[in-house]
Amino acid sequence: MRDNFPKKPLFSIIMASYNRAHLLPRAIKSVLNQTYQNFELIIVDDGSTDDTEQGIQTFEDDGRIIYRKFVENKGMLAARNKGLDLARGDYVALLDSDDELLPEALETAANKFADLSPQGVGVIWFDDIDFVTKRVTGKGLDKDGYISYEDHICGKVQGDFWDVIERSVLGGLRFDERTWDASLLWFKFYPRTRVFHAATALYLVHREHGSTRTYDFRFELMHKEKFLLARKVFLAEHGQEVRRLCPGAYASNLVVLGFYHILNGEKLEGRRALVESLKFHFSLQAAILALLSCILNEKQIAFLFGQYKKARFLIMKGRWLWASFLKRGRRRPWKTANL
Numbered sequence: 001m002r003d004n005f006p007k008k009p010l011f012s013i014i015m016a017s018y019n020r021a022h023l024l025p026r027a028i029k030s031v032l033n034q035t036y037q038n039f040e041l042i043i044v045d046d047g048s049t050d051d052t053e054q055g056i057q058t059f060e061d062d063g064r065i066i067y068r069k070f071v072e073n074k075g076m077l078a079a080r081n082k083g084l085d086l087a088r089g090d091y092v093a094l095l096d097s098d099d100e101l102l103p104e105a106l107e108t109a110a111n112k113f114a115d116l117s118p119q120g121v122g123v124i125w126f127d128d129i130d131f132v133t134k135r136v137t138g139k140g141l142d143k144d145g146y147i148s149y150e151d152h153i154c155g156k157v158q159g160d161f162w163d164v165i166e167r168s169v170l171g172g173l174r175f176d177e178r179t180w181d182a183s184l185l186w187f188k189f190y191p192r193t194r195v196f197h198a199a200t201a202l203y204l205v206h207r208e209h210g211s212t213r214t215y216d217f218r219f220e221l222m223h224k225e226k227f228l229l230a231r232k233v234f235l236a237e238h239g240q241e242v243r244r245l246c247p248g249a250y251a252s253n254l255v256v257l258g259f260y261h262i263l264n265g266e267k268l269e270g271r272r273a274l275v276e277s278l279k280f281h282f283s284l285q286a287a288i289l290a291l292l293s294c295i296l297n298e299k300q301i302a303f304l305f306g307q308y309k310k311a312r313f314l315i316m317k318g319r320w321l322w323a324s325f326l327k328r329g330r331r332r333p334w335k336t337a338n339l
Contacts, residue, residue, distance in 0.1 A: 032062065040087075
């Protein structure tokens with residue numbers, strides 16, 4: 001810890017989990033094994049029906065672990081919001097129940113805030129790395145530096161990062177539980193504070209069990225209304241700025257909006273959004289989708305798109321299996337915190 005901090009700040013690590021009893025111990029141990037020990041781990045069980053509660057009991061002797069369980073499944077964002085409501089720390093961070101923190105994650109974050117807080121930084125993004133491919137999962141940021149609102153809303157920054165937030169900056173902000181889009185919250189920090197990217201990997205993303213490598217288009221279909229609402233909310237809150245700063249990104253958002261309108265049976269609204277997108281940037285995908293919406297119903301379009309997604313998934317799975325085969329002996333291409 002830097003000497004210029006008057007005390008060791010408390011970190012609140014929030015972990016939402018649903019039916020991941022077999023993966024939770026790894027995530028929990030990665031927090032308990034931190035070199036920096038002033039933390040609380042808040043685990044919110046989103047109505048699990050497996051042995052999650054029994055698994056948590058094996059760690060109940062550690063008073064830093066706080067466990068709450070929903071009676072019924074409410075969704076990941078609701079579970080995260082519950083964790084935010086319970087958090088008492090000076091800094092707040094999320095940890096997915098299938099991932100893990102590297103041992104010096106909290107110590108590195110504490111030191112970085114000690115250096116950057118005097119400069120008005122209230123949010124720091126650290127790098128994630130894929131456990132198998134050993135590659136950084138975020139795109140658009142490759143060195144230390146400030147992140148602009150403009151770059152973020154224009155899609156120049158994408159992928160997964162580990163965000164640590166000063167609780168005073170977070171205030172009463174919460175995830176929008178009506179949607180599945182956690183990123184809607186991150187855009188709200190820019191008027192409140194400076195956001196900084198530290199090009200140091202502190203978080204391991206595990207995908208070998210299939211969480212993000214599975215063919216999940218059926219999930220999108222089941223919750224298409226929430227995906228549609230997320231795009232509406234984003235465009236309502238940031239659309240004018242995106243349109244002014246990056247017309248191509250604005251067009252891409254309209255294509256997504258139109259697609260979910262069509263999946264939701266609102267073909268007229270969908271075609272309007274698709275045609276509007278072509279005014280800002282020509283997209284063959286938008287043109288084809290608009291044409292298909294005139295001759296096919298939403299179920300047929302969903303089937304065709306599902307086949308396309310399935311083919312992409314098989315290609316990605318092949319690449320992942322190949323990376324798994326080659327991972328032994330590969331040098332680590334990322335910068336870690338003195339590990």
